[in-house]
Amino acid sequence: MTARTIGLSEGLSDYVAAVGLREHPAQRALRAETDRLEHGDMRTSPEAAALVAFLIETIGAARVLEVGCFTGHATLAMALALPDGGSVTTLDVNRDWQEIGRRHWRSAGVESRIEFREGPALDSLDALLADGLADGFDLALVDADKKSYPAYLQRCRRLVRPGGLIVLDNTLWRGGVADPSDDSRQARTMRELNRAIHADPDLAVVLLPVGDGLTLLRRRR
Template sequence: MAPRSFLVSDELNDYLLDHTTPADEVQRSLIDATQALGDVSGMQIAVDQGNLLTLLARLVGARRAVEVGTFTGYSALCIARGLADDGHLLCCDVSEEWTAIGREHWDRAGVGDRIELRIGPAGDTLAALPLDPTYDLAFVDADKPGYVGYVDALVPRLRPGGLLLIDNVLWSGNVVDPAMTDDNTEAIRRSNDHVAAHPELESLILTIGDGLTVARKRG
């Protein structure tokens, strides 16, 4: 089973997916390959989230995008499909093993030529990018303690009107449970507060998947 929102019942989730463009053969293959990894497969985004990434990339006319945290490449595939024909997606991850699954499926989907994968700490990769507002879209789905730093690295590199998308911002509801004080939950709370108060961003949180922040850079 592909990942799904924790906020809706199984019955309602089935209804939502029945009224959502279904995953195609390549996407289903990638979902299956990820599920075969076991418990870590829960890091993959939900199908409807992937559809939203594609739609948002198309709506902003994205040509340049950056992803922090690629895992097995489902979100990258979805973003790349939403880019213009001459688009470029920079993916930042630390795992050669997991991203190899993505590379295979990107090529099968015909978007491999749009995706550049850089293996290494994402903070270092982002810091090495020119400090120019040239990116149309950024997606963050990586180590939670790094979220605030990723936001601060990405906002100056987004064009006015560009989108910053952040995954797992509800953390299975733990963000509102005062008993939850683990490092990841606290990091997500800090990031959510940081984005909500950021003077260059207008934002909201969607109750899709594990919670998705959609923020637009002002200007």
């Protein structure tokens, strides 16, 4: 994700975080620790994490899938929003980053709700399907390497139940999707994916300018 909604001033971002959402102390602590890392700007903005948690509560999601964990800031927000017995399965190729988050998951009392699977996300997604978990999740959050987003979406459509939600992050790619001069692979991938989603009648869609762009999808069938 991105640490702050694009186009939002630092002061306004701080105001939103202060009165526009509620953070558990463990979330604030994990956010502060992540910000001290070299790649700390990859973490979820507080408002994006709060929105995904809100969606979990709204649809009564009990089983959540996360593609891309990083330090687990969004993971923690989602785990806190789950009902008793709920679970988050989070995938990442890097175990070291999630170990940072695990201390804060434990502090918040939700470590037992989170299953971390290490390895390339596509391999992990295929393993979930092989394990018979098609239609087994209520919501999926995708925030991993951008070149693989089309493949991630294809698999999440099979793993999330009909009527469930898929949330894609970075779909504005820092504004690059609307900049014809941005010929980066990431911008091209997001442009093509956004067009493909827009043309797909089996997915209800809204792209929100939250974080670096959050696309909310509902699997219609």
